[in-house]
Amino acid sequence: MNFKAEIDVMPLPALLDPQGKAVSSNMKNIGLEEITNVRIGKHMTLFIDAKDAAQAEAKVTEACQKLLCNEIMEGFSFTLEEA
Amino acid sequence: MNFKAEIDVMPLPALLDPQGKAVSSNMKNIGLEEITNVRIGKHMTLFIDAKDAAQAEAKVTEACQKLLCNEIMEGFSFTLEEA
Structure with a gap:
């Protein structure tokens, strides 16, 4: 199955955003x-x-943690839908 | 009234995104x-x-067109909620 993920990566609330x-x-x-x-x-x-959706969610989380998001300064959230 | 807007600005589908x-x-x-x-x-x-929400929507659209989004290369979409 093919899923589309929409990911938001935002600076953590505690940090300044120049x-x-x-x-x-x-x-x-x-x-x-x-x-x-x-x-x-x-x-x-x-x-x-x-x-399935659970596997897609795990893969997207892994991608965010390894590549898309710097968790020291940023937080991420995403939604998944079937494409 | 106070509203929170969540805006996405994405490269247009027809353009390469290096x-x-x-x-x-x-x-x-x-x-x-x-x-x-x-x-x-x-x-x-x-x-x-x-x-009201209609005025908020108009203001956010104006902000996107004037400052947040380069409409030659990008498109924008947003959602509004009461804060």
């Missing part, structure tokens, strides 16, 4: 001072071949 | 050859003060 801070403070320059607290991370989509 | 390609081809080096077609974009969260 890129997000820069964007937040620029919102007022474009007339959008109502927008605050921007945080920026990564969004990834991938396809995975697995015999 | 970062995603590099990650895809590295999956087999870490024993995850079942994973293919990785595409990498940005995930952003922000808070917005607006009088």
